[in-house]
Amino acid sequence: MGKQKVVIRLSMVDAKKRSKALKIVVGLDGVTSASVDGNEKDQIVVVGDGIDSFALVRKLRKRMKYAELVSVAPEDEKKEEAKPKDIELIGWPRPNIYYDVRTINDDPWCCIM
Incomplete structure (x- = not known):
């Protein structure tokens, strides 16, 4: 079994409760990190x-x-950020007309119609 990510909801009303919960979690076998979220x-x-x-x-x-x-859920070791691609619109935006969208970085003949 690989790395996994477990999310648990608790009733933590103050910093003392959060600290207590984190101490309990970190004490278990296999835990590499724990953080408070939400x-x-x-x-x-x-x-x-x-x-x-x-x-x-x-x-x-x-x-x-x-x-x-x-x-x-399984933990993704390599989290790649989604990089926006440069998009070139061919033609003027007009209603009821299909547009030819070409990506500059990838295949220049890829069309969405």
Whole structure:
């Protein structure tokens, strides 16, 4: 099993609760990193190799009283940023007319109609 990313929602109302939750998470086998995330800082993102997500949630429920498993997904090691391509529009934008779009960097004869 490769690296995976586990997201867990917790009830963390203050910095003390966040610190307690992070200590619990980091103490498990296979965990390489953990961070607090979410709009209300109510989620923990755990990254590691061979993490038992159910054991992790069970341990957090025992100590924190509430834990909800949000997602488990494989972690992408190489995250490439999407680079915008230079696009050249041929012709004037007019309604009800198809446009010939050619990319400058790639194949110059690629058309979208």
